[in-house]
Amino acid sequence: MTDYRTLRVALLGAGAVGSQVAGLLLRHGDELADRAGARLELAGIAVRSLDAPRDVDLPRELFTTDAESLIVGSDIVIELMGGIEPAREYILHALNSGADVVTANKALLDTHGPEIFEAADQVGASVYYEAAAAGAIPIIRPLRDSLAGDRVRRIMGIVNGTTNYILDRMDTEGADFADVLAQAQALGYAEADPTADIEGYDAAQKAAILASLAFHTAVPLEAVHREGITGVDAAMIDAATHAGYVVKLLAVCERIEDAAADGPREAISVRVYPALVPRSHPLASVHGANNAVFVEAEAAGSLMFYGAGAGGVQTASAVLGDVVSAARHHIAGGVGVGESTRANLPIVPIGHVTTRYQITLEVDDRTGVLATVANTLSEGRVSIATVEQTVIDAPETTAGGEAPASEIPMARLVIGTHKALEQDLSDTVDKLAASGVVERVVSVLRVEGD
Ligand code: NAP
Numbered sequence: 001m002t003d004y005r006t007l008r009v010a011l012l013g014a015g016a017v018g019s020q021v022a023g024l025l026l027r028h029g030d031e032l033a034d035r036a037g038a039r040l041e042l043a044g045i046a047v048r049s050l051d052a053p054r055d056v057d058l059p060r061e062l063f064t065t066d067a068e069s070l071i072v073g074s075d076i077v078i079e080l081m082g083g084i085e086p087a088r089e090y091i092l093h094a095l096n097s098g099a100d101v102v103t104a105n106k107a108l109l110d111t112h113g114p115e116i117f118e119a120a121d122q123v124g125a126s127v128y129y130e131a132a133a134a135g136a137i138p139i140i141r142p143l144r145d146s147l148a149g150d151r152v153r154r155i156m157g158i159v160n161g162t163t164n165y166i167l168d169r170m171d172t173e174g175a176d177f178a179d180v181l182a183q184a185q186a187l188g189y190a191e192a193d194p195t196a197d198i199e200g201y202d203a204a205q206k207a208a209i210l211a212s213l214a215f216h217t218a219v220p221l222e223a224v225h226r227e228g229i230t231g232v233d234a235a236m237i238d239a240a241t242h243a244g245y246v247v248k249l250l251a252v253c254e255r256i257e258d259a260a261a262d263g264p265r266e267a268i269s270v271r272v273y274p275a276l277v278p279r280s281h282p283l284a285s286v287h288g289a290n291n292a293v294f295v296e297a298e299a300a301g302s303l304m305f306y307g308a309g310a311g312g313v314q315t316a317s318a319v320l321g322d323v324v325s326a327a328r329h330h331i332a333g334g335v336g337v338g339e340s341t342r343a344n345l346p347i348v349p350i351g352h353v354t355t356r357y358q359i360t361l362e363v364d365d366r367t368g369v370l371a372t373v374a375n376t377l378s379e380g381r382v383s384i385a386t387v388e389q390t391v392i393d394a395p396e397t398t399a400g401g402e403a404p405a406s407e408i409p410m411a412r413l414v415i416g417t418h419k420a421l422e423q424d425l426s427d428t429v430d431k432l433a434a435s436g437v438v439e440r441v442v443s444v445l446r447v448e449g450d
Contacts, residue, residue, distance in 0.1 A: 006039040007327050010070045010099075012046045012090055013080035014054055014063070017104060017131070020316035021078060023056035025323075032320070036327035044070045046081075055312060072097055076326045078319060079103040088112050095119045095127075100326040102319055104131035106205045110221045113212070117339040126329050126337045128322035133206040134159050134291045136314035137307045138321070143213040143295070144337065150297040152214040155253040156449060159206040161289030161309045162190045162197035163229050163249040167274070168287050170237050171246055177232060189289055199228035200249065200272040207251035210293070211270040214253055216343035219270055225350040227273040236443050239360055239414060243388075245276035246284045250448055258348050267346045269353045273446060276358055281449040294449075351423035356385070356450070358416050359429065360442040365391055365411035369437045373413065376435055380428030386416035410439060416447070 011022055025032065025042050033039045045058065046067035064070055067090055071077055077094035079101060081087050087108050094101050096119065103109070109116070109132055120127045130140045134157065143152070158164050162184060169180045181198065184190035196202045204224040211219040229249050240247050251272045258267035277284050282304050286292040291309025296302050308314040329337070363369050370389070377384055390412050417425070425444070432438045 007075040010074040016312035018080035102322040106132040131318035157293040211253035225271040356447040362440040
């Protein structure tokens with residue numbers, strides 16, 4: 001057996017991911033040593049409670065509640081506790097004690113990333129976080145290393161498994177949002193409090209991480225436009241299917257030409273919202289709780305990364321890949337992986353974004369209505385690509401049991417637009433709603449990926 005140098009590894013957290021990381025480290029020690037060029041000695045595991053049940057059978061003597069002491073003298077510290085404090089404090093302590101750090105903590109990187117990367121820079125240490133976006137899928141390293149010589153134009157990601165599971169079931173079974181959410185909770189796909197997933201917060205955190213790397217610009221979470229999926233209903237999914245689309249919660253990170261006051265400038269947009277994706281697009285075939293990240297780069301063209309976006313053992317794979325990289329860095333020495341934010345591109349608000357839209361309206365079915373709608377769109381600089389009109393039956397009574405407000409027959413208009421500026425589109429939809437001919441704006445969805 002090769003006589004490797006031993007590196008001391010401290011693990012903070014032994015929950016869903018941490019317990020799997022510990023198990024793999026202990027089971028595959030020899031193989032990992034060959035790959036890392038160093039023996040990885042699991043020096044200890046810091047947890048909150050020594051008696052909590054663990055997913056993996058691990059030696060009791062490794063556990064401690066004293067994370068501070070465990071960190072001292074470690075070469076690599078793996079932070080898998082989650083949350084902001086004390087994770088932030090422990091990571092800074094580890095870096096300042098000369099350790100490289102591996103973490104999966106997207107919430108912490110979004111709120112304190114610059115502070116952590118600065119601290120690593122100061123001491124020449126590295127911070128690895130492959131598992132922080134899209135779980136097991138290798139996307140951080142491809143963006144940071146493999147595409148470092150290219151220019152990323154756009155990233156479109158399905159980066160939240162819970163919402164993809166819900167939307168996929170609504171799409172394939174015609175099920176209602178509330179029913180699928182309840183089932184997802186019962187099956188453990190969704191948390192008891194699903195807000196972070198269904199309101200798009202989790203996806204926005206990952207979008208900020210991906211955009212920062214892709215565009216070499218620090219992207220704070222507040223700069224990410226975020227909309228969740230709670231407004232998506234069965235009728236919307238139906239209309240999308242009819243038009244050849246599927247509804248997906250997308251994280252879109254895009255390099256754009258922005259019309260600033262003193263002329264066009266290069267900028268970026270980072271946004272999360274439910275969008276229509278053509279059924280022929282590779283992202284449309286991402287089913288269940290899977291994740292995928294579609295990257296468009298100037299020279300490389302289109303690349304797709306696909307797989308499990310979460311799960312204890314799956315995420316542990318990404319964490320251990322980082323541990324091996326950290327070990328190699330530790331052995332070889334030299335400058336750490338570092339974060340490049342030198343491009344420092346301006347991040348534009350959603351109103352500056354240009355995309356295609358599908359607008360669904362309920363209108364009075366009478367002469368002149370279509371012309372009024374078309375004129376309003378044209379005056380608002382929104383150009384129509386397709387229109388489909390279907391007559392809908394007027395309800396005999398309203399939901400409250402009264403007679404319908406109007407005897408005029410109604411029609412549903414589904415309008416596909418050419419590319420339009422979000423601000424123009426939203427002003428125009430407001431005008432349509434107030435025009436007197438539109439009974440209801442049923443939905444306005446962006447179209448991405450065509
Ligand atoms: P988890 O199951 O909640 O486990 C957290 C672990 O940290 C537990 O072992 C807990 O100890 C320990 N811990 C918490 N606070 C502590 C403290 N103050 N001092 C010492 N130990 C403490 O979390 P997880 O699901 O493994 O997630 C870990 C990280 O990975 C998070 O940042 C998460 O966002 C990220 N991540 C998770 C997944 C996934 O699929 N689960 C996927 C991608 C990324 P006790 O066990 O004693 O309570």
